[in-house]
Amino acid sequence: MNLIQAMMSLVLVSAGHTPATTEGDVDPFFVPEVENTQEGIILNVESHGCTKKQDFRVRVGHNESLIVERLRKDRCRETPQLIELRYSHEELGLSKPPVREQRIAGK
Numbered sequence: 001m002n003l004i005q006a007m008m009s010l011v012l013v014s015a016g017h018t019p020a021t022t023e024g025d026v027d028p029f030f031v032p033e034v035e036n037t038q039e040g041i042i043l044n045v046e047s048h049g050c051t052k053k054q055d056f057r058v059r060v061g062h063n064e065s066l067i068v069e070r071l072r073k074d075r076c077r078e079t080p081q082l083i084e085l086r087y088s089h090e091e092l093g094l095s096k097p098p099v100r101e102q103r104i105a106g107k
Contacts, residue, residue, distance in 0.1 A: 032068055033082075040088040043068060049078030053085050060092050 033044035041058070045051060051074040061067045089095070 032070075034066065034068070040086060040090075041066065041092065043085040043087070044082045045070070045085060046074075046080050047076075047078075047083045048074045048080050049076035050074045051083060056085065058087050058092065060094060064094075066092075 035042040035044070043056070043058070045056075055070060055072040055074070057067075057069040057071055059067050
């Protein structure tokens with residue numbers, strides 16, 4: 001059985017050019033670290049204590065590119081740290097793990 005290899009790129013989606021965001025706006029300066037595992041995708045994101053998985057929209061776009069949007073900024077005041085957010089391939093609508101090529105798109 002042949003595995004189909006899919007190219008995956010990280011696409012940063014921004015809404016507007018202002019750094020201030022409110023609930024429902026996309027954070028244009030959000031840049032996650034992405035790990036591709038056999039079980040799914042792991043996003044390593046900065047948290048100030050209030051970051052939740054629900055603060056993100058993760059989906060597979062055209063050509064199986066990974067689109068990650070941070071919908072709400074973490075406005076808590078704890079010391080920043082990286083946290084892991086895990087998404088299974090099933091959550092992303094993928095039947096097999098893709099081969100990831102990380103690319104950052106311009107504004």
